[in-house]
Amino acid sequence: MTGRRATLALGGGGARGIAHLGVIEELLRADLTFERIVGVSIGAVVGAMFAFRPDITQVQRQAGEFLQSREFLRHQQHLFRAQFAPRAESAGSIATRYRRLADSLRANRMLYRAVRRSSLMPGELLEHVVDQLLPDADIADARIPLSVIAVDLHTGRPEVFDRGPVRLAVRASASVPGIFPPVLFGGKLLCDIGGFAALALKVAQTFQPETLIAVDVGTDLKPLAREPSAVEILLRMNDIGAELFREHVKSRADLVILPDVGHVDWFDFSSAGEMIAAGRTAARESLAGFPPPLNWIQRLLGKGH
Numbered sequence: 001m002t003g004r005r006a007t008l009a010l011g012g013g014g015a016r017g018i019a020h021l022g023v024i025e026e027l028l029r030a031d032l033t034f035e036r037i038v039g040v041s042i043g044a045v046v047g048a049m050f051a052f053r054p055d056i057t058q059v060q061r062q063a064g065e066f067l068q069s070r071e072f073l074r075h076q077q078h079l080f081r082a083q084f085a086p087r088a089e090s091a092g093s094i095a096t097r098y099r100r101l102a103d104s105l106r107a108n109r110m111l112y113r114a115v116r117r118s119s120l121m122p123g124e125l126l127e128h129v130v131d132q133l134l135p136d137a138d139i140a141d142a143r144i145p146l147s148v149i150a151v152d153l154h155t156g157r158p159e160v161f162d163r164g165p166v167r168l169a170v171r172a173s174a175s176v177p178g179i180f181p182p183v184l185f186g187g188k189l190l191c192d193i194g195g196f197a198a199l200a201l202k203v204a205q206t207f208q209p210e211t212l213i214a215v216d217v218g219t220d221l222k223p224l225a226r227e228p229s230a231v232e233i234l235l236r237m238n239d240i241g242a243e244l245f246r247e248h249v250k251s252r253a254d255l256v257i258l259p260d261v262g263h264v265d266w267f268d269f270s271s272a273g274e275m276i277a278a279g280r281t282a283a284r285e286s287l288a289g290f291p292p293p294l295n296w297i298q299r300l301l302g303k304g305h
Contacts, residue, residue, distance in 0.1 A: 007036045007209035009201055009253065010043030012194030012242070013217035014176075014266025015275070017042025019259035021063060022279025023215050025056045030287050036145040038204045041194040043215070044148045044173040048134050048166050051142040060276060066132055067269050075125045076269070123181045126174055130167040139166045147207075148173050149200045151193035153182055158193055160203055178234060195238035201252040214253040215279075218243055220262035235266070257286045 008027070010020050020043060027034075034054075039047030049059050066072055139146050140163040148161040150172040161169040164185075172183035172190035182191040193200075199214050219239045228236060250256050259282040261275050 004031070004211055005033045005035045005209075006211040006213050006254075007038065007204050007207055008034050008047070009199055009204045009212065009214040010037065010039045010047045011200075011214065011216050011218065012041030012043055012192065012198040013219065013261075014042055015269045016217040016219070016259070016261040016264050016266065017046055018063065018067075018269065018272045018275040019217050019261045019279035019282070020046040020215055021056065021060050022276035022281075023257055023259065023283040024050055024279075025060070025276075026280045026283035026287070027213070028056055034144050035209065036147065036204070036207050038147045038149065038200045038207075039170075039173065040149045040198055040200050041174045041176075041192045042217070044170045045129070045133065048139075048142070048146060048148065048170050051144040051146040052135055052137065052166070054143050062133065064272055066129075067272050069132075071128065072269075075128065076267075123171075123175070123183075126171050126180055129174075130171045134167050134170060137166055139163050139169060142166070147200075147203060149193055149197070149203060150175075150183075150190040151197075153177075153189040153191060155188075158197065158200075158203070159188060159190060176238070194242055196241045198242040199249055199253075201249045205252055211255070212253045213255045213257065214250065215257045215259070216250070217259055217261055219264075219266070255286055255290050257282050259283075 006027075008024070010017070024046075037047040037051050039045070046059075046063075049062070050056065053059055053062075139148065139161055146162070146166075148166070148169040150159045150161070150169065151157070152159050159172075161173075168183060168185055172185065173192060174180070175182055175191040177191045177195065180191075182189045184190075198218060199216060201212065201214055204212055204214075221239060221243055224236070257279075259275070259278040261278050264271065264275065
C-alpha cells in the first residue's frame with residue numbers, strides 16, 4: 001500500500017456518516033495519500049472537515065466535542081423529541097398524558113410546516129453544524145482538493161462545487177429534501193442529492209483517479225415493524241432509491257468500504273465512538289484483500305531500473 005494515491009468518495013447516510021472518520025483513520029494508517037475527496041451530504045461534512053484540517057485525530061476530537069455540546073444536544077432533543085424521550089412512565093401517568101398532548105401538538109405543527117413551508121425542520125440546525133465544524137473559507141483553499149455534490153431543484157441536475165463558500169456548499173449538500181429547507185445560491189435551489197445518488201462515483205471518475213475508493217454508509221432495508229407515517233414513507237423511499245443507485249454504481253470504484261452501521265437511524269448521533277470504530281474495522285478488512293492497481297505496480301517496477 002505504500003505510496004498509493006486515491007480519490008475518496010464519501011457517501012451520504014446521516015449520522016451513519018460518522019463512520020467515515022474511522023475509515024479515513026485506517027486508510028491513513030495504510031500510508032495512503034488522498035489526491036481528492038468527493039462528498040455527498042454527511043460525506044461532504046466529514047470530507048470538508050478533513051480536507052481543510054488533514055489531522056484525523058484532531059478532526060475526530062472536534063466532531064466528538066461538537067456532538068456532545070449542549071447546543072447540539074438541545075437541537076436534537078427539540079427536533080426529535082419523540083425518538084429521544086424516555087418511555088419508563090406508566091401509561092396512565094400525568095407525565096405520559098402530558099407528553100402525548102405535547103407530541104400531538106408538535107405533530108400538528110409539523111403537518112402545518114409540511115403543507116405551507118419548504119421543510120419540516122428549520123435550517124438553523126444545519127447552519128449551526130457547518131458554522132461550528134467548518135472554516136469560513138473557499139473550497140478551493142482546502143489543503144486536500146475537495147468536491148461537494150448537491151442537486152439543483154430547478155434543473156434536476158447535480159451541482160459540483162470545487163470552489164465557492166464551503167459552508168454554503170456543504171449545507172446545501174446536507175439539506176435532505178423536505179426535511180431541511182433548500183439553499184438558494186447563484187439562482188440555484190440546492191439540496192441533498194443522496195436520495196438517488198448517495199455515492200458520487202461518476203463525478204469522482206472525471207478526475208481520473210489512480211485509485212477510487214468509495215465509503216458506503218447506507219441504511220439496512222429491513223421490513224417495517226409498524227405502519228409508517230407520511231414522513232417515514234418519504235424517508236423510506238429515499239433510502240430505497242439510494243440503495244438501488246449504490247448497487248448500480250459500485251462497480252465504478254476500485255474498492256468499496258461498507259462500515260457495519262446500517263442499523264443506525266439517520267438522526268441518531270448518540271453512538272459516534274461505535275460508528276468510528278465500525279469505520280476502522282471495515283476499512284482494515286477491506287484493505288487486507290485489496291491488490292494494488294496495475295499502473296502502480298508498473299511505476300514501482302520502473303523505479304527499479
